[in-house]
Amino acid sequence: MPEPWTRHADCDAPFQMNGSIIASITSAGVLLGLAGVAHAGEPAPPRHGFQMAIRTGYTLPFGKFDAQPDDGLSNAFSGQVPIIFDIGGKIGSHVFLGGYFGFGFGGTGNLLRPACDSAGATCAAVTIRTGVEALYYFLPERLVDPWIGYGIGYEGTGAGISVPDRPELTFVGRGIEFAHLLGGFDFRLSRTFGLGPFVDFSLGEYINAHIDVGTGEAVDGHIDSKAMHEWLSLGVRGVFFP
Numbered sequence: 001m002p003e004p005w006t007r008h009a010d011c012d013a014p015f016q017m018n019g020s021i022i023a024s025i026t027s028a029g030v031l032l033g034l035a036g037v038a039h040a041g042e043p044a045p046p047r048h049g050f051q052m053a054i055r056t057g058y059t060l061p062f063g064k065f066d067a068q069p070d071d072g073l074s075n076a077f078s079g080q081v082p083i084i085f086d087i088g089g090k091i092g093s094h095v096f097l098g099g100y101f102g103f104g105f106g107g108t109g110n111l112l113r114p115a116c117d118s119a120g121a122t123c124a125a126v127t128i129r130t131g132v133e134a135l136y137y138f139l140p141e142r143l144v145d146p147w148i149g150y151g152i153g154y155e156g157t158g159a160g161i162s163v164p165d166r167p168e169l170t171f172v173g174r175g176i177e178f179a180h181l182l183g184g185f186d187f188r189l190s191r192t193f194g195l196g197p198f199v200d201f202s203l204g205e206y207i208n209a210h211i212d213v214g215t216g217e218a219v220d221g222h223i224d225s226k227a228m229h230e231w232l233s234l235g236v237r238g239v240f241f242p
Contacts, residue, residue, distance in 0.1 A: 044191035046093035046140035047241045053086040055198055057235015059104055059127075064227035065173055065206060070111065073229045077125045077157060078113070080106030082233055084200075086133065096135040100151060100180075103128055104231075108159050116161060125159040127231075129202075131177060143188055144196075145242065151180030155204050167214025173206035173223075186242050194242030200233040 059080045061073040081104065088098015104127035108116055116123035131153015139145045158172030184198030205226050212218040 043141065043143040043188050044242075047191070048090050048093065049241070050089050051086075051096060051098070051239065051241045052088075053237055053239040055084040055086070055102070055200070055233075055235060055237045056082060057198075057233055058082075059106075059231050059233040061109070061229065061231060063229030065229065066209075066223050067225035067227040071227075073109070075109045075111040077109045077127075077159065078107040080104035080125065080127060082127075082235070084129075086135075088133075090137075093140040094137050096137070096149075097133075099130070099132050100153065101130045104157075108161070112159065112161070119163055121161050121163045123159065123161050125157065127155065127157040129153060129155045129177060131180070133180060133182070135182070137186075145186045145188060145194075147182075147184060147186065149180070149182035151177075151182065153177050153180070155202075155206075157206075158210075169214055170210075170212045172210040174208045174210070175204055175206035177202050177204035179203045184237055186237070186239055188242045192241055194239045196237055196239075198233075198235060198237040200231075202231045202233075204229055204231075 059082050061077050061079065063073050065071040065073050065076050082102055083104075084100055084102030086096075086098060086100050088096055090096050106125045106127075107113065108123040108125055112123060115121075131151050133149055133151030133153075135147050135149035137145050137147045153176075154174075155177045156172060156174040158170060161169040179202065181201045181203075182198060185196040186194040187196045188194045205228055206223055207226065208221065209223050210218065210220045
């Protein structure tokens, strides 16, 4: 009587299924599953070419808006939630060159917040930043890949104060971010995606200020008494094609 399943002469399968079909499929499935686990534990090969990442977390303000005594950055702006995109490409396995663009969303700071609350006003702050950056990956062939980076670019941070039935007051500081000092770890979960913590410390200076009281009278000018300010960001970074 012919066997229910036999290996064809041209087939490369190394086994012969003479017994239960279910048992044979189960055995093959176990072997494939074990092989899959072993393969999943191996890191993907290092990526070359296009790469994109998204960073978010929480950002704290430090330093001064300008050199006036009460113009600390935290007096004007509270902490913010950033959403930053890094887009560029890897030259070889270790070096990434590209640009960053993003927003930060938060509220007003220590001096403005009580005034907003007492007036029943709605107060919010937004930061826009963009620039160029370079990252260096230390262990691009490993499952856990530490990296550091440097960036330079533009920053604009402003706040809006809105009171019902009154014109909206806005003020904005615009200037240069001289340095973004970044670092973190990428857990390379697959060839197409990685995830890990990051820290970003930026150092900048506002050069111009814009104030609009909402009545058609706006002041836009150069800041003479400039001062340095900093933003410290901690959070998580998702990277595509790590």
